Amino acid sequence: MDTIAHTASLTSLLFAGALAQDWHFVAFTTPDGQEFISQSGNMIVPAIHEAATNYLWPGLQTTDNSGVYQNVLDGRSGGWWFGSGWCCSNPSLQWGGGFGAVEGDILFFNNTRDLNRTEWVSVIDKNCGEVTATNSFPIADKTMNDATFAAELYGAWDFGPVIFGDVILIATGSDTAFCTEYPWNYNGATNVSITGVQSTVQADTVVCNIESITLWGPVT
Template sequence: MSPLPLHLLLPLLTILLHLPPSTAATWYFLRYNLPTTQSFLSLSGTMTIPKLPKAGTYYLWPGLQPTDNSGVYQNVLDGRSGTWWIGSGWCCANPELPWGSGFNVAQGDTVTFRNERGGSAWTSSLQKGSGGQSVTDSFALNGKTFNQVLFAIELTGVSWDFGALAFKDVVITSSGTDTKWCTNAPENYNSATNYAISGVSASVSNDVVTCKISSVTLQSPK
């Protein structure tokens, strides 16, 4: 079952298409946008799991958005059951794909995520802690050109009451040679989020940009 129900697809797409946001969800996100001549090849890092105050529609995720804004490819931390669950998937249509596998996590756990483009599909890997539970899933998304990386908080019927959302050891790769998308500050949607970023560096080899970020923290709402 997809952590992002189909009825949330329209609010997601209207936000990411820069249309007025739906009242169904409250959004906080940082976004890295590529030049039109480049595309993302991979996204990896480690997410620290915050507290979950109660069961509710908390969706916290890193993800990639394609040029056609047809959906989002993401690793979603889902709080609806009252226990955090994390899994990877594509939301939601065009194409319709089954959601990937996942596992439960608790406050203070760390989850390493990696999304990587391969010869015929994108592969997502998640691992709890060091040598803990892990899952790997493939998604037929090679027809998509991903030009946006997001670190996002999506809330419906709940508030930002779980503290900071922290990502560490983030590595993003793209085609091309332009590195400014990495070294410039990301877009802060609606200037809604207090955030901190540290340890940013970019390098180019064989027409591949490697962007390394020591930490990305969505600290609190403004």
Template sequence: MMLLTLLFAIATLLSPAWAATWYFLRYNLPSSQAFLSFSGTMQIPKLPKAGTYYLWPGLQPTDNSGVYQNVLDGRSGTWWIGSGWCCSNPSLPWGSGFNTYPGESVAFSNVKDSSGSTWTSKLTRGSSTTSNSFALGSKTFNQAIFAIELTGVSWDFGALAFNNVVITSSGTSTAWCTNAPENYNGASNYVISGVNASVSGNVVTCKINSVTLQGPK
């Protein structure tokens, strides 16, 4: 499977001594549609220790060439969150970010601009905001992912919750939103609430009150 081949390769580059363990939910678009934006808030869980915890919402393109993501990173022992494209084709510098702490809420927003040439990511924690643009207009994003990527550590931080999620796509089909997402390997216990889809001007708007990855099965 191309997505997993790519992600396992990324994990190998980041930490060659360990294989990553994956838990993720994925919304897949029909081939005629493409994502236009992805936003919501991430509730910051506890961080038991310094380790390779990568928790993120992200978008995957049809060519499986990388992942555009907002990554909560636990390697330093304090959560840090930033946005970026991993990892090549194209090679882009990682965006700016900031530390965040258990119990906080961080809003994320990833939007394709009106020119179609770039995507802009914004992260907000209280009064702190960081914004970065990425030259990813040539990518057609067809997968929206809520992911937990662990290398050398276990799922020991509790639930990971995303609230007030809004995802938009081109086209008119809403089934990708209202159907249950793919649960990779059936590995996660999860709860999703408050799903609503609408269509206007050839744009689908998918609103989800909450997406919670509760723990491993």
């Protein structure tokens, strides 16, 4: 993948936590001239043993290095909290609403740019409608070129695998390489498995379906 794109991706990630101790993520990057317009899927809530500043999230990052749009499972309180937001630069927006989660819950996320290109809308859900939250963010002028699946750690990886399922990435254009080529594994730091990848092109739009993305833990 493009080295410049990867450098930009990391710069954006650092906005999400300037003093992050340990990054573990894969990123699907669109080629020049294409951009993501939707990211959806689910995440299985792992165990939590104690309060720690660890963040597990899917997200979209921009070509201008100005931030990351993400759905974050946050373990700082000693229990998990799931919410959506834009972090952490201009525009600085209030974090969206969310809800608590426990081990075994299935969290759904759907981030979609509206057709008028005025905002991104985030819909998150727990256990097929048990609780939901919808928030919109006026960041549709941003060009989202990285779809990231991350474990952002300030504490220990003591929660087991991070499993994303039924992922659908939709991008403009017709080049399917961002989907069919293996994503960037930052610093080769994470044991990752990816299954069931399929891509289709429909009306100048690429739909990338991924059965599962599993971050098993650090490479040792």
